[in-house]
Amino acid sequence: MCIVMDEEVVKKYLKAGEIAWRVKYFISSYLRPGVKLLKLADIAEAMIKELGGQPAFPLNISINSIAAHKTPLLDEVGTIVENGDVVKVDIGVHVDGYIADTAVTVSFNDKLDLLIESAKEALEKSLSIIGSGVRFSSIGSVIEETARRYGFKSIRNLGGHSLGRYLIHAGDVIPNYNDVFQLGKFKSGKAYAIEPFISNGKGYVVESNEVGIYALAKTKFKKLTTQETQLVNQIADRFKTLPFCERWLAHEAGLPINTLRTTLNSLVLKNIIMKYPVLQEALSTSYVAQFEETVLIRDDVLIITNPKGSELRSL
Ligand code: MN
Ligand code: MN
Numbered sequence: 001m002c003i004v005m006d007e008e009v010v011k012k013y014l015k016a017g018e019i020a021w022r023v024k025y026f027i028s029s030y031l032r033p034g035v036k037l038l039k040l041a042d043i044a045e046a047m048i049k050e051l052g053g054q055p056a057f058p059l060n061i062s063i064n065s066i067a068a069h070k071t072p073l074l075d076e077v078g079t080i081v082e083n084g085d086v087v088k089v090d091i092g093v094h095v096d097g098y099i100a101d102t103a104v105t106v107s108f109n110d111k112l113d114l115l116i117e118s119a120k121e122a123l124e125k126s127l128s129i130i131g132s133g134v135r136f137s138s139i140g141s142v143i144e145e146t147a148r149r150y151g152f153k154s155i156r157n158l159g160g161h162s163l164g165r166y167l168i169h170a171g172d173v174i175p176n177y178n179d180v181f182q183l184g185k186f187k188s189g190k191a192y193a194i195e196p197f198i199s200n201g202k203g204y205v206v207e208s209n210e211v212g213i214y215a216l217a218k219t220k221f222k223k224l225t226t227q228e229t230q231l232v233n234q235i236a237d238r239f240k241t242l243p244f245c246e247r248w249l250a251h252e253a254g255l256p257i258n259t260l261r262t263t264l265n266s267l268v269l270k271n272i273i274m275k276y277p278v279l280q281e282a283l284s285t286s287y288v289a290q291f292e293e294t295v296l297i298r299d300d301v302l303i304i305t306n307p308k309g310s311e312l313r314s315l
Contacts, residue, residue, distance in 0.1 A: 005189045005298060009098060013191060013296055016100035017304025019053040020093040020294075024104050024305070027091070031106045033083045037061050038072040040089075041247065048093050056092030056099045057168060058213055058245035063087050065281040067158060067197055067205045067288045071212045071245045074257055084109045086116070088290045094242070097165040101193040102305035103292035112287055115200055118150035119289035122196035132188040132297050140175035140182065143196040153203030154196060155288065158279070163191040163294065166240050186297050191304075193294045201286025207277040214264060215243045217274040224270070227255075231263050232272055243276060 023044050030040070041059040048055050058071035063085050072079065081087055090103035107116050122143040129138060139160070147154040160174030175182050176196055186192065197205075216235050224232065231253060235244060238252075246260055253260055267273045281288050296302040 005296065010296065010302075012095040012098040013100065013294075013304050014302070016053055016056075016093045016095040016098055017102075017294060018307075019048055019051040019095075020091050020100040020102045020305045021307055022051060023047050023091050023093070024089070024102055027089050028104055028106055031081060031087060031089070033081050033085070033108055035081045036077070037079045037081070038074075038076055041072045044089075044091065048091075053093040053095050056094040056101065057243040058248065060090035060103075061087065062090070062278075062288070062290075065199075065201065065284050065286050065288060066208075066278060067155060067199075067281060067290070068279045069213050069276045070210075070278045072247070073212050074246055074250055081108065086112055086287045086289060088288065090290070090292065092168065094166070099163050099166075099168060099191070100294045100305050101163065101168065101195075101292060102294060103195060103290050105289040105291060107289075109287075112200075112289070114150055115152060115198060115287055116289045118147055118152055119196050119198040119291050122146040122154070122198060123194060123291040123293060126194050126196065127293060127295065127301075127303060130186060130194065130295060130297070131301055132186055132299070134186050135182075136172065136174045136184045136186070137179050137182045139194060141178035143198075144177040147196075147198045150198075152198050152200050154198050155203055155205055155281070157204045158195070158197045160192060160194040160292075163193060166242060168243065188297050188299070191294060191296050193292055195290060195292035197288055197290045199281050199283075199286050199288045201281040201283030201288070204282050205279040206282050208280045210278040211275040212278065213243050213245050213276040214268070214273045215239075215276070216241050216272070218272050221270070221272050224272070227259075227263055228267055228270075228272075231255075232267065235273070
């Protein structure tokens with residue numbers, strides 16, 4: 001059975017997708033050694049809003065062995081891209097809650113060309129076989145096999161996902177390896193993000209102690225301080241259940257940075273908000289590459305985060 005996606009919904013996805021690829025292309029040309037990460041995040045997020053969208057999550061800038069969930073902290077003013085860095089930038093845009101999720105790796109290290117190439121190829125091959133009725137594990141198989149052929153490993157505990165309205169992870173997981181226990185299939189009328197992560201390390205990530213990204217976990221709560229209640233209300237109002245970071249709260253919350261961090265931490269301990277720790281390759285000296293596109297599965301496949309859209313599908 002083919003579920004037809006509402007035309008208005010498709011339009012919103014396409015708009016979110018176009019904003020995402022425009023920002024992605026801007027970032028790819030802007031990134032170079034010396035660029036300040038904090039400035040890059042501020043510029044990219046401002047550009048999303050200027051183009052008529054909202055960030056669906058804080059801009060992720062993950063360098064070298066860091067794989068995901070790293071966004072610049074307010075006091076990381078001096079952190080820059082260095083010569084030799086492999087930089088993953090992951091961009092989320094939503095229009096009325098409909099999310100486009102896309103990522104690109106920009107390398108300033110010639111020795112890692114093949115690693116970058118393998119992740120790019122894994123995504124292209126995945127997109128060439130995706131469609132209604134295709135098993136999630138078939139995508140995982142293609143990604144794992146591509147990584148292996150280059151002598152690398154796909155990261156097993158990171159994967160693609162279905163997308164819902166105001167939901168980055170809407171239930172389905174698209175594995176980055178041939179997971180034989182994963183029996184799910186792509187369904188018409190749904191949006192998915194496909195995101196191979198490939199490394200020259202151990203092939204899995206671990207949580208680091210650093211946290212910069214959070215999301216609201218509960219909307220009903222009691223026994224909160226006045227300050228906590230005010231912050232939670234503000235988060236619920238502005239971001240709903242989408243991920244956010246301290247940069248986004250700093251001005252409006254009207255709290256000094258240390259008070260803001262203390263309040264966020266105490267809300268984490270009370271299970272009101274959840275944290276997304278920075279994820280790092282288990283081998284801290286390794287490098288990780290990632291590419292990601294968002295697709296709408298219909299009778300055809302629309303790659304909304306790529307300007308060539310459905311054309312690319314027929315390659
Ligand atoms: Mn992403
Ligand atoms: Mn994603």
